[in-house]
Amino acid sequence: MATVIKKISNNPGETLEIGKWFAGNLQSGAIVCLFGNLGSGKTTLSRGICEGLGIKDFITSPTFTLINEYQGRLPVYHFDFYRIGSSLELYELGLDEYLYGEGVCLIEWPEIIMDEIAGKKYDIHLTWNVESGLENQREIVITEYPENGQVQP
Numbered sequence: 001m002a003t004v005i006k007k008i009s010n011n012p013g014e015t016l017e018i019g020k021w022f023a024g025n026l027q028s029g030a031i032v033c034l035f036g037n038l039g040s041g042k043t044t045l046s047r048g049i050c051e052g053l054g055i056k057d058f059i060t061s062p063t064f065t066l067i068n069e070y071q072g073r074l075p076v077y078h079f080d081f082y083r084i085g086s087s088l089e090l091y092e093l094g095l096d097e098y099l100y101g102e103g104v105c106l107i108e109w110p111e112i113i114m115d116e117i118a119g120k121k122y123d124i125h126l127t128w129n130v131e132s133g134l135e136n137q138r139e140i141v142i143t144e145y146p147e148n149g150q151v152q153p
Helices: 012-023 042-052 087-092 095-099 110-116
Strands: 003-009 031-035 067-071 075-080 104-108 121-128 138-144
Touching (some): 012 042, 042 104
């Protein structure tokens, strides 16, 4: 049975802090799938996760490079699959070496490979309700699957 934790962020600084908190639970081989519309905070949350893993580099979205690699407490492989047409393209680039390696994979726009991901997986959905008048507020829902252990609320 999956564990679900909901957090509310009222600004980018709080989103960073949620990412740092979440990073404390990550172990080698974790796959973190980040879902949300453009501007919902996926990269900001990724930045917080990387900071929480001790990475000092400036974290950017790998939209045009496909992957950014960082070294901290654990290696981090930050992917953005927004522009990918098929999962076959990813495997031709050696994706399986990253997914089943010793690092943490942060995947923005993971929908293209969801059926193929196994193992230590977290799904994080960021919802941005601009129409509510709270344009900086995000609901962050973390779903942890049983093989991961436990995220402490």
